[in-house]
Amino acid sequence: MANGSTILGPNQLVTGVRGWAGSDVVLTGSSVSDGVTSALLYLGPLYPTDSSGICLLTPEIPGQDVISATFYGPDTYVFNPGLGEGNVRVVGSYQYDGSGVLNCGMVYQGPPQGGGGWSPLDVPSSDVGGQTVWNTIAHSTMGDLVVGNYDLLGVPLSGNAFIYDIAKQSWRLFDFPGCSLTTAYGIWQNGIGSSHYTIVGGTRDGHGINKGFVVAYDSGTRAFSHLKLYSYLNQPQLVTHFEGIVATPKGFNLAGGSTGSLALFASIEVNPDGSFSDATWVPYSFTGSTITTGNSIYDNVLMGIYAEAGVAGVQSYVVPIES
Numbered sequence: 001m002a003n004g005s006t007i008l009g010p011n012q013l014v015t016g017v018r019g020w021a022g023s024d025v026v027l028t029g030s031s032v033s034d035g036v037t038s039a040l041l042y043l044g045p046l047y048p049t050d051s052s053g054i055c056l057l058t059p060e061i062p063g064q065d066v067i068s069a070t071f072y073g074p075d076t077y078v079f080n081p082g083l084g085e086g087n088v089r090v091v092g093s094y095q096y097d098g099s100g101v102l103n104c105g106m107v108y109q110g111p112p113q114g115g116g117g118w119s120p121l122d123v124p125s126s127d128v129g130g131q132t133v134w135n136t137i138a139h140s141t142m143g144d145l146v147v148g149n150y151d152l153l154g155v156p157l158s159g160n161a162f163i164y165d166i167a168k169q170s171w172r173l174f175d176f177p178g179c180s181l182t183t184a185y186g187i188w189q190n191g192i193g194s195s196h197y198t199i200v201g202g203t204r205d206g207h208g209i210n211k212g213f214v215v216a217y218d219s220g221t222r223a224f225s226h227l228k229l230y231s232y233l234n235q236p237q238l239v240t241h242f243e244g245i246v247a248t249p250k251g252f253n254l255a256g257g258s259t260g261s262l263a264l265f266a267s268i269e270v271n272p273d274g275s276f277s278d279a280t281w282v283p284y285s286f287t288g289s290t291i292t293t294g295n296s297i298y299d300n301v302l303m304g305i306y307a308e309a310g311v312a313g314v315q316s317y318v319v320p321i322e323s
Helices: none
Strands: 005-007 012-019 024-033 036-045 054-057 066-076 088-096 104-110 117-120 133-142 145-152 160-165 170-174 180-189 196-204 210-218 223-230 240-247 251-258 262-269 280-284 289-292 296-298 301-308 315-320
Touching: 012 296, 012 301, 012 315, 024 088, 036 088, 066 180, 145 196, 180 251, 196 251, 210 251, 240 296, 251 296, 251 301, 262 301
Parallel strands: 012 066, 036 066, 066 133, 104 133, 133 180, 160 180, 180 240, 210 240
Antiparallel strands: 005 315, 012 024, 024 036, 024 066, 036 054, 066 088, 088 104, 088 133, 104 117, 133 145, 145 160, 145 180, 160 170, 180 196, 196 210, 196 240, 210 223, 240 251, 251 262, 262 280, 289 301, 296 301, 301 315
């Protein structure tokens, strides 16, 4: 396997990626400096990253003094022409001074350098029986949809996943039969303008061990199909979670993590009936690291963060994977 390469700066954490014009990409994440976390957008080559392409943006929400923000998975005009040439749509979470909840969801749409529009995106209390939503974490967007997860104030183990349809302004809170604590981290639209999507994340299927999931979703009918659960190396005792997804000619490459602080690359195919194949697994640990995460995927390039023993802070990396 090829050696990994560091990208971005110290304590700048990559969370998502989407292609841009030519060979450039848009990366999302956060930058931590003096204890303050800022939402990060980067436009430029995937490697080596160019520091001049990094922008730190502060959500502009009327009446709120934002004190912390993180961007997650982006969409770009290349995959979503409705955004307008040169624009991105990015989702994430933020905190503000005096808030009655912990994390609020958000959407930014406009140029990567800033100057676009901001919108809050919070699971409505009315959709959860009037209870207080303590966290809304928007994890990824593509096409008309946003996926993420939420939990409730004072309700242990209340976390579950959501889909928000931007065009219809409608919420779809979901779990799967026999499962709990479902989280949705990555989404792929199966063709520009298509109502067919593929969503990945993690869930517990009744045995107390988190498994990665892949599921097809039709935004027109709001129906799921072909749910498949995955355990790393097909060993159910190993915790598994998917965080990123990108299409390949035969299916998808996925990024995730497992027991032992390993990053995971998984490759799956889509069968003729639309179901998903078993996975081909490649684990990855950045050389010399104590922790390596798999946060996102671009073609066959895995990316995430790593930490080294005795070294303060963390660093983002990219590594090409040959499966």
